[in-house]
Every structure is written in structure tokens, then in C-alpha cells.
Amino acid sequence: MANQPIDAYAASLPPDKRESVYQSTKGTHEKRTKLLWDHFLDPNELRQTAGRIKQHVIENLDTLLPAAEAKLQANGVQVHWAPTAEDACAAVHGIMDARGATKLVKSKTMVSEEIELTPYLEKRGMEALETDLGEFIIQIDHDHPSHIVRPIIHKNRREIATSFEREGLGDYNDEPEVITRRARDFLRQKYLQADVGLTGGNFISAESGRLVLVTNEGNSRFCLAAPKVHIALVGIEKLVPRDRDLGLLLNLLGRSATAQQLTVYTEFITGPKSPTQPDGPEEMHVIFVDNGRTEVLASQCREILRCIRCGACLNVCPIYRQASGHAYRSVYPGPVGAVLSPLLAGKQFPELADLPKASSLCGACNEVCPVDIPIPDLLLRLRDKGKTEGAPKASIGVPPMGGWALMASQPTAWKAALAGGKVINHIPTKLIPFPPLQSWTSSRTLPEWRGGSFRKWMKNRPSK
Amino acid sequence: MSSARDQILKRVNDALAPLPERAPLPDWDRELVHVRETAIPPSTDLWALFSERLKSVNGEPVDDLATLVNLLRENGWLHGYCDPALWPELQSAFDESFTVETDFDRTRVDDYAFGITAVAGAIAETGTLILGDNTTSSRLGALTPWAHIAVVRDAQIHPDILAAINALPEDPNLIFVTGPSKTADVEGILIEGVHGPGRQLALRR
Numbered sequence: 001m002a003n004q005p006i007d008a009y010a011a012s013l014p015p016d017k018r019e020s021v022y023q024s025t026k027g028t029h030e031k032r033t034k035l036l037w038d039h040f041l042d043p044n045e046l047r048q049t050a051g052r053i054k055q056h057v058i059e060n061l062d063t064l065l066p067a068a069e070a071k072l073q074a075n076g077v078q079v080h081w082a083p084t085a086e087d088a089c090a091a092v093h094g095i096m097d098a099r100g101a102t103k104l105v106k107s108k109t110m111v112s113e114e115i116e117l118t119p120y121l122e123k124r125g126m127e128a129l130e131t132d133l134g135e136f137i138i139q140i141d142h143d144h145p146s147h148i149v150r151p152i153i154h155k156n157r158r159e160i161a162t163s164f165e166r167e168g169l170g171d172y173n174d175e176p177e178v179i180t181r182r183a184r185d186f187l188r189q190k191y192l193q194a195d196v197g198l199t200g201g202n203f204i205s206a207e208s209g210r211l212v213l214v215t216n217e218g219n220s221r222f223c224l225a226a227p228k229v230h231i232a233l234v235g236i237e238k239l240v241p242r243d244r245d246l247g248l249l250l251n252l253l254g255r256s257a258t259a260q261q262l263t264v265y266t267e268f269i270t271g272p273k274s275p276t277q278p279d280g281p282e283e284m285h286v287i288f289v290d291n292g293r294t295e296v297l298a299s300q301c302r303e304i305l306r307c308i309r310c311g312a313c314l315n316v317c318p319i320y321r322q323a324s325g326h327a328y329r330s331v332y333p334g335p336v337g338a339v340l341s342p343l344l345a346g347k348q349f350p351e352l353a354d355l356p357k358a359s360s361l362c363g364a365c366n367e368v369c370p371v372d373i374p375i376p377d378l379l380l381r382l383r384d385k386g387k388t389e390g391a392p393k394a395s396i397g398v399p400p401m402g403g404w405a406l407m408a409s410q411p412t413a414w415k416a417a418l419a420g421g422k423v424i425n426h427i428p429t430k431l432i433p434f435p436p437l438q439s440w441t442s443s444r445t446l447p448e449w450r451g452g453s454f455r456k457w458m459k460n461r462p463s464k
Numbered sequence: 465m466s467s468a469r470d471q472i473l474k475r476v477n478d479a480l481a482p483l484p485e486r487a488p489l490p491d492w493d494r495e496l497v498h499v500r501e502t503a504i505p506p507s508t509d510l511w512a513l514f515s516e517r518l519k520s521v522n523g524e525p526v527d528d529l530a531t532l533v534n535l536l537r538e539n540g541w542l543h544g545y546c547d548p549a550l551w552p553e554l555q556s557a558f559d560e561s562f563t564v565e566t567d568f569d570r571t572r573v574d575d576y577a578f579g580i581t582a583v584a585g586a587i588a589e590t591g592t593l594i595l596g597d598n599t600t601s602s603r604l605g606a607l608t609p610w611a612h613i614a615v616v617r618d619a620q621i622h623p624d625i626l627a628a629i630n631a632l633p634e635d636p637n638l639i640f641v642t643g644p645s646k647t648a649d650v651e652g653i654l655i656e657g658v659h660g661p662g663r664q665l666a667l668r669r
Contacts, residue, residue, distance in 0.1 A: 024652050040496075041495075041498075046497065053490060061476045062477050062480055076636075080468075081468040083471050083475075132649075133658055137649075176650040176651060180658055183658070188573060188608065188659065217645055217660070225603035236476070244629065244630065247625050247630075258648075262640060264521075267639045268637070269636065272636060274597035274598055277600075277602075279568075280603050290472045294472065294479050295475075298478065
């Protein structure tokens with residue numbers, strides 16, 4: 001029986017990388033837990049309230065989206081709508097074309113990766129450069145992004161130094177400080193040359209139209225200081241009802257993601273720069289991206305749209321800790337990715353139908369989630385969907401159960417099996433050349449068979 | 465053919481139509497986000513608390529102008545940018561060994577060792593500085609020099625994040641800055657000064 005793809009990937013990882021992913025996720029998770037419980041009287045109530053706010057948002061998008069749009073427009077922001085990934089890419093391209101712009105700098109946006117914006121623009125002769133240090137390294141390596149918070153958790157300093165040398169960013173030097181300074185020198189020139197700064201959006205307040213962005217490196221600030229146009233790609237679910245809700249969610253976001261009280265740069269943007277300000281964008285565009293989100297909203301897994309992309313569920317997940325982000329074959333990894341990626345895949349759902357099985361269903365992801373998403377329940381619903389739709393990938397790593405189902409649904413066969421089952425205690429099951437059984441018994445010990453005794457006891461029980 | 469906007473809103477409506485009821489918007493009490501160790505009594509010296517918090521995120525509070533000028537000189541930071549509105553107030557403390565410009569030239573971003581700008585506010589609980597377009601004379605002047613000095617007045621300090629958000633001034637771009645620019649992307653090792661300032665100072669005025 002074949003291994004599940006995620007197991008196969010984990011097994012192929014060099015031990016040092018697996019160890020580094022494990023240690024780093026474990027350390028962040030422990031710091032996060034300590035910080036939350038040190039700081040708040042009732043962190044659980046806090047995250048459950050945040051979850052209720054976000055659930056309100058997704059169940060009221062019909063009124064909150066037009067409300068946010070009206071506020072944004074009143075603030076001088078041009079609002080665009082993109083039903084598909086292609087539409088979102090075309091909207092960015094259209095805005096650049098209208099300005100005669102050819103150079104774009106990006107501050108990490110997962111949506112831009114989801115819609116594959118960079119290859120779209122590059123094919124049309126435009127430059128789109130990642131500016132987050134980790135994402136920049138991924139881009140020059142032609143790797144693909146697969147981690148929400150620590151983009152290069154899977155690369156070591158030697159690999160990075162080799163990439164820098166290859167790209168003409170100085171002679172080989174694997175000191176993290178030297179690597180960072182070289183990136184600083186190179187990227188600040190790129191910011192100054194760029195026509196457009198593209199960002200994502202962590203939140204938009206429907207009350208004021210404020211767009212909130214968080215980064216630690218300050219790359220979003222640079223993208224909004226040097227170029228003359230700002231484009232924000234925002235998933236339609238990223239709204240909050242009121243400004244004060246930002247206070248609650250920001251208190252959770254930094255702590256959950258990287259165990260910081262606040263991320264270093266938290267930006268509240270309502271529009272193009274002030275007329276008195278010499279730097280910054282003269283025009284600002286927000287592109288609301290659907291790209292499958294409305295299908296998720298219509299599904300039984302709509303709670304996943306509460307996600308604020310903090311990565312806490314990755315850090316605590318026993319599967320992610322062993323496998324790392326690439327194992328999930330999509331932009332969103334870990335427990336959140338195991339739910340979101342197959343759903344956003346639309347018709348390609350069967351391609352990712354194995355991901356909901358990449359979980360021990362231990363519940364840790366739900367316990368840490370700052371917006372209380374019931375991820376294990378959603379994984380079970382998606383396993384059911386995979387099975388119901390007959391996706392072959394949903395069955396990888398599962399022994400054929402047809403014979404079992406037949407036996408369990410026929411009382412006579414069932415009784416006979418129970419009665420005869422004791423035989424199994426005398427059979428060396430590990431030696432039976434039946435691959436599904438071998439696969440199961442390689443990591444499990446069968447308990448001693450004691451079946452049938454209950455019925456016997458029941459039958460011989462004296463009647464009252 | 466319907467517009468992209470109508471298309472998305474129709475899909476949203478169709479997706480929500482079968483719901484028997486919608487999740488209500490919960491109200492919540494600010495006690496929920498009170499940070500235990502910084503639950504701040506009204507008489508607290510907010511500058512003292514802000515200073516302590518700023519240090520905990522690797523920022524540097526500076527209590528007076530003479531100390532700041534000495535610190536700049538000791539580090540060899542002799543060329544910088546200063547907000548033109550602040551310069552008349554600060555100028556007398558800088559001798560001729562300094563070159564301070566009040567116009568920021570974006571073609572020479574690497575020439576400036578320091579940038580001095582005013583804040584729109586600060587947050588004691590987190591050691592955060594708040595910069596705004598209407599108060600910070602140049603976004604690049606506060607971002608590109610190695611050392612950024614934010615000029616803070618006591619009355620501008622809010623006790624916590626929520627108080628600061630509730631009092632956000634009218635401004636198209638407000639930014640909470642909590643310490644120097646930093647990354648831990650390379651093997652989880654903390655490096656400061658990735659794109660923005662490697663040193664974040666706050667001068668009390």
C-alpha cells in the first residue's frame with residue numbers, strides 16, 4: 001500500500017531540515033502560549049470572541065463588503081473586484097499599464113502567490129520583485145512559497161549564501177548579518193526604482209475603510225514610501241466590522257504568529273498620501289479577490305474563512321513539524337492549508353484530496369487558533385467529501401475496506417467472524433504478504449483478540 | 465454581462481441565502497484585552513512605562529537632547545535629516561561637526577545616518593511609536609537612515625493599544641512602530657535593520 005504523499009515527502013526530508021523545522025515550530029509555539037497566559041486573564045475567552053467576530057464577518061459579507069467599498073471610495077481609494085485569479089492579475093496589469101509602470105515591488109502577500117501574479121507580469125515584460133527577505137530568497141531560487149510566517153524555514157545559511165553568490169550579491173559569505181545587509185543594499189535601490197508598491201491586507205475595517213498591514217521587516221512601509229502607486233490585493237473575507245475590533249485582533253495576531261506583543265510595523269492606511277507628505281503613493285487601489293472564496297462560503301467548511309494567517313496551527317501541528325510546508329503542495333500549508341487549499345482548488349479538488357488526511361485529528365490546531373476555527377471538524381467534512389466524490393487521492397494510504405463493510409453489514413457473517421476471530425492470535429500477521437496489512441502492522445501492534453465474549457456473556461446472563 | 469462586482473456579490477448572496485440565521489456581532493469589554501502586567505493605574509508615569517517597554521523591544525529611550533547629541537557623536541552619526549518644523553527647537557544642541565538637512569533627498573538615501581521626525585502618538589504598553597503623514601515630515605526620512613529618532617511629548621502617550629486605536633487621528637497613513645526593523649528569516653537568528661532603521665530611538669520633549 002502506498003504511503004500518503006505527505007508521509008513520503010516527510011520521509012524524503014534530510015534529518016537536519018526536519019530537526020530545524022521541528023525545533024523552530026516548537027520554540028515559537030511555547031513562547032506564544034507563555035505570552036498569552038502571562039498577559040491575559042482569559043486568553044481562551046479572547047480567542048473565542050475573536051472567532052465570533054470573524055464568523056459574524058463571513059456570514060454578513062453581503063452587507064459588509066459594500067459598506068467597506070463605500071468607505072474606501074470616500075477615502076479616495078479605487079476599488080476593483082476580481083472573481084478569478086486571472087481577473088486579479090489582469091486588474092494589477094491594467095493599473096500598471098494605465099500608468100506606464102513596468103516595475104513593481106511586493107511586500108509579501110499570500111494572495112499574490114495564490115493567483116500566481118509574478119509569472120503573469122513577467123510574461124508581459126514587467127518586473128515583480130519580492131521584498132520580504134525570506135520571500136526574496138525564495139524568488140531568486142525559483143522555489144515556491146509554502147510557509148505562512150517563516151518563509152525559508154527549510155533553507156540553511158549555506159544554501160542562501162550560495163544563492164546570493166550565484167545572483168551576483170557578493171562573494172560567498174554565510175553570516176546571517178552579511179546576508180541581511182546585502183539584501184538591504186540591493187532591495188532599497190529596487191524600492192526607489194519601482195513604480196508600484198503591491199501589498200496584501202491583514203484587515204479592512206468596514207466602519208472606516210482602514211486597511212491594516214503588518215510586517216516585521218518594514219518592507220510594506222518601504223513599498224508605501226518610495227513608489228507612486230499602491231495596490232492592495234485583499235481576499236473578500238479580510239474584513240472586520242469596527243475599528244475597535246482591530247484592537248482585539250491585533251493583540252492576538254502578533255502573539256499567535258511570532259510571540260510578539262505587536263508586530264514591529266502595523267500600518268493603518270485610509271488612502272493615498274497626504275498632500276503635505278513628500279513620499280508615498282499618489283493613488284491607491286484595493287482589489288477584492290474572490291478566487292474560490294465564495295464557493296468556500298457556500299460550503300460546509302465556511303469557518304475556515306475566519307483565518308487571519310498567523311500560522312499558530314502550523315507550529316503546533318505534529319504533521320507539519322515533521323513534513324514542513326512544501327509537503328502540502330500549495331501556498332497555504334499546515335492544518336489551515338489542509339482545509340483551505342483543497343477548497344480553493346475548485347475543480348482541482350481531487351488533486352489535493354489527500355491533504356485533509358494529513359492530520360492526527362489531535363485537536364491542537366483548534367486549541368491554539370486565535371479565531372477558534374474547528375479545524376479537525378472541517379478536516380473530517382473534507383475527508384467525507386473526498387470519499388463521496390471518489391477522489392482517488394482521498395484513498396491513498398487507506399487499506400481497502402470493501403470486504404470489511406460487507407462483513408460488518410451481514411449479521412451472520414459478523415457473528416461467524418467474531419467467533420472465529422480468535423484464530424488471529426495464533427497467526428504471525430507481520431509475515432502475511434498482504435501489503436495493506438503489512439503497512440498497518442509495520443507501525444502498529446494488533447491487540448489480543450477478545451471478540452465474541454460479550455455476546456456469550458449476554459446469552460448466559462440470568463434473566464431477572 | 466454583469467460586472468465583476470455584481471458577480472461576486474451575487475455569489476456571496478447565494479452562499480448566505482440558505483443560512484437560517486446569521487452569527488451576531490459580539491460586543492466585548494476592554495477588560496478582555498487588558499495586559500495583566502501593564503494594567504495601568506491613572507497616576508502611572510506613562511513615559512517611564514513607555515521607556516521600559518521600548519527597551520524590551522530593543523528600542524532606546526533618550527531623556528534629553530544633550531544625551532541624544534552625545535550618542536549621535538559617539539556613534540559617528542554626523543550626517544542626518546531633521547523635520548524642518550523640529551529643527552529650530554533642536555538646532556542649538558548640534559555643533560558644526562554635524563551636517564543636518566531639513567529637505568530629504570531620496571536620491572541619497574544611504575547618505576543619512578540618522579533621521580529625526582515627530583510622532584503622532586505613542587503606546588506605553590508596547591513601547592510603540594505612532595507615525596502619521598500629517599506629523600512625520602518624510603516617510604523616507606524616518607525609514608531609510610540607520611537610526612530613527614522619534615520626538616515624543618508626554619501628552620502624546622496612550623496607555624494601551626486599544627486607547628491608541630480609539631484615538632487614531634484623521635490621517636491617510638498611520639503606522640505603529642514597535643522597535644527596529646527586524647527579521648529572523650535566516651535560520652531563526654534575529655537581525656535588526658533589514659530594510660528600515662537598525663536603531664530606533666525615542667527622544668522625550
